[in-house]
Amino acid sequence: MKIRGTTWLVTGASGGIGSAIAKALSDRGACLVLVGRDAHKLEALKAQLPQSDSHRVLAVDLLAADGIDLLMQHLDGQPIDGLVNNAGCNQFGWFAKRTHNSLSDEITLNLLRPIELCHRLLSEKIQPCWIVNIGSTFGAIGYPGYASYCAAKAGLQRFSEALDRELSAKGIRVLHLAPRATQTQLNPSVVEELNQKLGNHSDSPELVAEQFIDLLLHEQRSRFIGWPEKLFARLNQLLPGVVGSAIRRQYPLIAAALDKTNVEHPQ
């Protein structure tokens, strides 16, 4: 595929992975619509990008009921070639101690909004040829402390697969990229410490952006980043007991980390 001269809408562009993807796309000559909540961060990113004047900024809260309407108004029927559904959030905590609102926001931002945004763009004839949904290793591996996030990212992976199978014959590709732990603001210090204790590797956002470009250039339907996460994602489908045993061995460290969050162990 050719990136130069194409227009891409990137949600979560003010965040770690989103800004790295925005830089990688603009370095290759794409024009961007940068979406996030923080207008200052988005403007600062835009100013750093090559051909800064060719990019646009849209500050919108995608959790707000009218978030997608505002985004569509901003696009005003102008075509875009690519959409990156990257905005996301999560909270590491004991499931039973999470609030209803935090669960609802996690499912809405990571799953419902990407589906709604695809639907609005496709049904209103702003037919992007490329949709890339940013999932997670946790979409393929249920992990303690992340039950609802795992559910949302698993849903996003199946959604991507189904829509790609529906649309690829019409020349529209729906791809899925699943990073493992990445060094961004998403992960609080308790999660970073846990990853260190467990020996989990944490990637840079720039590495994720390189993988994003490679996925696009190879038109690869779905990609999990990193070993052994890539292997465990497959193994969990075939032999979930093996992955479950490995996670049980990690459980004391995971439970201790969960106890350190503001969400306490259910009695």
Ligand SMILES: NC(=O)c1ccc[n+]([C@@H]2O[C@H](COP(=O)([O-])OP(=O)(O)OC[C@H]3O[C@@H](n4cnc5c(N)ncnc54)[C@H](OP(=O)(O)O)[C@@H]3O)[C@@H](O)[C@H]2O)c1
């Ligand atoms: N970091 C990891 O370890 C990791 C691993 C696997 C997958 N991922 C996935 O990668 C994607 C990017 O995450 P990240 O690590 O780059 O996180 P991040 O640095 O925290 O960035 C999150 C982005 O989402 C935006 N966002 C959050 N809530 C929003 C809302 N209500 N409306 C609009 N935008 C909102 C933020 O915008 P503002 O800052 O402007 O509010 C920010 O641009 C997410 O889908 C995440 O699930 C991350």
